[in-house]
Each structure stands twice: as C-alpha cells, then as structure tokens.
Amino acid sequence: MKFFPLKIAITCLLLTPILYVLTLSICENQFDKRYSDQIQNILIGDTKPLLDGSVHLEEQIAMNIDRFLRNDFKVEKAGLAIKVRVITQSGKIIYPIFLDVDSLEKNLDHGFDSDIIGKKNFDILNNGLEIKIETNLNHGSLISNAILIFYCGISFGIFFIFYSIGSSKAEKETEKKTQIITDLMKEEESYKQILKDLKKDRQGLFENIKILNSKYQNDITKAKVNEDELFEEIISLEAQLKSFIDLKRSRETEISELKSKVQKFERRKSPKHKRHEFEFYEKRFTALYRSIKMDRKALSGFLKLNEDQQIKAEELIHLLDRNIDKIVIKRKVFSGKKHRTACFEVLFAYNGRLYFRKNKNNKTDVLVIGTKNTQSKDMEFLHHL
Numbered sequence: 062m063k064f065f066p067l068k069i070a071i072t073c074l075l076l077t078p079i080l081y082v083l084t085l086s087i088c089e090n091q092f093d094k095r096y097s098d099q100i101q102n103i104l105i106g107d108t109k110p111l112l113d114g115s116v117h118l119e120e121q122i123a124m125n126i127d128r129f130l131r132n133d134f135k136v137e138k139a140g141l142a143i144k145v146r147v148i149t150q151s152g153k154i155i156y157p158i159f160l161d162v163d164s165l166e167k168n169l170d171h172g173f174d175s176d177i178i179g180k181k182n183f184d185i186l187n188n189g190l191e192i193k194i195e196t197n198l199n200h201g202s203l204i205s206n207a208i209l210i211f212y213c214g215i216s217f218g219i220f221f222i223f224y225s226i227g228s229s230k231a232e233k234e235t236e237k238k239t240q241i242i243t244d245l246m247k248e249e250e251s252y253k254q255i256l257k258d259l260k261k262d263r264q265g266l267f268e269n270i271k272i273l274n275s276k277y278q279n280d281i282t283k284a285k286v287n288e289d290e291l292f293e294e295i296i297s298l299e300a301q302l303k304s305f306i307d308l309k310r311s312r313e314t315e316i317s318e319l320k321s322k323v324q325k326f327e328r329r330k331s332p333k334h335k336r337h338e339f340e341f342y343e344k345r346f347t348a349l350y351r352s353i354k355m356d357r358k359a360l361s362g363f364l365k366l367n368e369d370q371q372i373k374a375e376e377l378i379h380l381l382d383r384n385i386d387k388i389v390i391k392r393k394v395f396s397g398k399k400h401r402t403a404c405f406e407v408l409f410a411y412n413g414r415l416y417f418r419k420n421k422n423n424k425t426d427v428l429v430i431g432t433k434n435t436q437s438k439d440m441e442f443l444h445h446l
Contacts, residue, residue, distance in 0.1 A: 065227055114182065141198060145157075145192070145193075366413070404418035
C-alpha cells in the first residue's frame with residue numbers, strides 16, 4: 062500500500078463523471094447549433110406548392126423535418142433525442158403540428174381553397190419563422206456510452222501507468238530489503254565465527270597467563286638467589302667506573318694543555334700567514350679583474366668566507382668585471398655620512414652579501430663582502446664611509 066497511487070485513483074474516479082457530464086453538455090450545445098443550421102436549410106424546401114396553395118406550410122415543414130430526422134444516424138441509431146420547434150413571429154407553433162379545432166371547422170365549411178391557403182402560406186413566410194432546437198444525450202445512449210467508455214479508458218490507462226510505476230518501486234524495495242536481510246544474515250554468521258575465534262583466543266590467553274605466571278614465580282626465586290651476587294658485581298663495577306672517571310679527567314687535563322699550546326703556536330703564526338694571504342688575493346684580484354677595485358674591508362670579508370662561498374663570490378666579481386648587466390641586484394643602499402652615494406646589494410651562495418658602486422673612473426668599487434650574520438656590521442661600515 063506504500064506505493065499504491067491512491068490519489069491518482071481518487072482523481073480518476075472524480076474526474077471521470079465530471080468530464081463525462083461536461084462533455085455531454087458541450088456536445089448538446091454543439092448539436093443544437095449544428096442541427097439548427099441543417100434544419101434551417103431544409104425547413105421550407107420547394108416554395109412553389111406553398112405559393113400555389115396546393116399544400117399547407119405546416120404539412121410541408123413537418124414532412125421535411127420528419128424526413129431529415131429519419132435519415133439522421135445520430136437520431137435514429139445513436140439515441141440522440143432532439144426537440145424541434147418552429148414558431149412564427151406572432152408566436153404560433155408551426156411544428157410540431159397541433160390540431161386546431163376552429164381552423165379545422167373553417168376549412169370544412171369553406172372547402173379546400175388554394176388561394177386562401179397560398180395567401181396564408183405567403184403571409185407566414187413573409188413574416189418569418191423562428192427555429193428552436195433542443196438536443197438531449199440521454200444516459201445509456203450510444204453517444205453517451207461512447208463518451209463514458211472513452212473517459213473510463215483514459216482514467217484506467219492513467220491509473221494503470223501509475224500503478225505499474227508503484228508496483229515497480231515496490232518490487233525494487235522488496236528486492237532491496239531482501240538483499241539487506243541476506244547481507245545481515247551473512248554478517249551475523251561472520252560475527253558468530255569471529256566470536257568463536259575470540260573464545261578460542263581467550264582460552265589460549267588464559268593458558269599463556271598461567272605459563273607466564275609460573276615463569277614469573279621461577280624468575281623471582283632465581284632473582285632472590287642471585288641478588289647477593291648482583292650486589293657484589295655492582296660494587297666491583299662502581300670501583301671500575303671510578304677508576305675510568307679518574308682516567309678521563311687526567312686525559313681531559315692533558316688535552317686542554319695541548320689545546321692551549323696549539324693556540325699559542327697559532328697566535329704566533331697566524332698574523333704573518335693572514336697578511337701573506339691578504340696580499341696574495343689583493344694582487345690576484347688586481348691582476349685578473351682590471352675594472353674592479355677591491356676595498357680592504359671586502360678583501361677581509363672574502364677571506365672569512367668558507368671555500369664554497371669564496372668560489373661563488375669570485376664568480377660574482379668576474380661578472381662585475383666582464384658583464385655587469387647580468388648581475389641581479391637585490392636592493393639599493395645609500396652609503397656615506399656627508400655625500401650619500403648609492404651602492405647596490407647582491408646575493409650569492411644564499412647567505413652571502415656583496416656591496417658595490419660605480420666610481421668616477423667608471424670602475425666598480427667592491428666595498429664589502431660578508432654574510433647574513435655580518436650584515437648589520439657591514440651596513441654600519443657603509444654608512445660611515
């Protein structure tokens with residue numbers, strides 16, 4: 062019942078009689094207009110006998126209408142009920158014919174006078190006739206039954222479509238529920254198997270605990286037995302450790318004495334060596350890079366760099382000498398107290414810094430070479446140039 066199209070069923074049941082009644086009413090209105098036009102065309106027929114007075118107008122109209130209705134399929138076979146009234150302008154009913162006793166008596170007294178009849182027919186035609194048609198589709202007639210069957214068929218078709226959709230959804234939901242139940246049963250079986258395995262593991266753990274407990278008791282017994290031996294061994298190890306510590310202290314004393322001697326030796330040797338190295342690089346840069354003028358601060362900073370940084374710094378100096386346009390300048394720095402001249406900062410080897418400027422002779426002055434760690438001191442030097 063979840064997917065049963067109840068609303069569609071109620072809608073179809075309600076709309077079918079409503080549409081049936083509305084359709085009957087519309088059809089009756091259409092038939093009224095249609096038969097009014099058709100009867101209007103065949104109402105008079107041939108006017109010659111009417112004007113001659115050989116036949117009464119009422120008789121000819123009745124004959125024409127009766128012949129038309131007998132030959133119409135919907136009236137004779139399909140059960141269409143039709144009421145036709147033909148009225149003169151004065152309100153006299155021409156069709157259907159009602160016997161008038163007074164007129165019948167006059168006709169019998171005067172006999173059949175064609176002139177009087179012709180004049181009477183002419184007057185009626187001249188004044189004009191009004192036709193009133195009333196059709197009625199009775200329940201149970203062929204047309205009404207066809208309309209009812211048509212709407213019932215449409216309603217049943219719509220209901221069947223929605224019922225089929227609902228049935229399909231119900232079957233899918235049933236299959237889904239069946240699949241869920243099957244999956245749950247499989248999971249239940251797997252959980253039962255897991256529970257059995259857990260019980261087995263639990264039993265095994267209990268047995269392992271018993272074994273470990275017995276081993277623990279044995280180990281405690283052995284530990285108590287060997288405790289005295291361990292204390293003696295600890296005492297002997299502590300004695301050895303004390304001797305090692307004394308030895309270490311004596312060695313450290315010897316090392317510190319040797320270091321002090323080495324430092325004294327280096328202090329004696331270092332200035333001369335550094336001076337020689339400073340002069341070497343000063344001559345080297347002057348000979349190799351003729352458009353470069355190295356400041357003493359730059360040479361000192363160069364010598365403090367490690368080997369890799371010195372190689373990168375010399376590559377940069379080479380570019381300044383040969384192709385200065387390829388130099389990537391990080392920023393502009395102003396140097397000097399009185400005359401603030403612009404010098405440029407260039408990075409090398411990630412941590413290295415080189416500061417240069419152009420002098421009046423169109424040469425490049427390398428002012429400072431340093432690292433990020435010496436940057437604050439290098440900037441102070443530049444500002445005091």
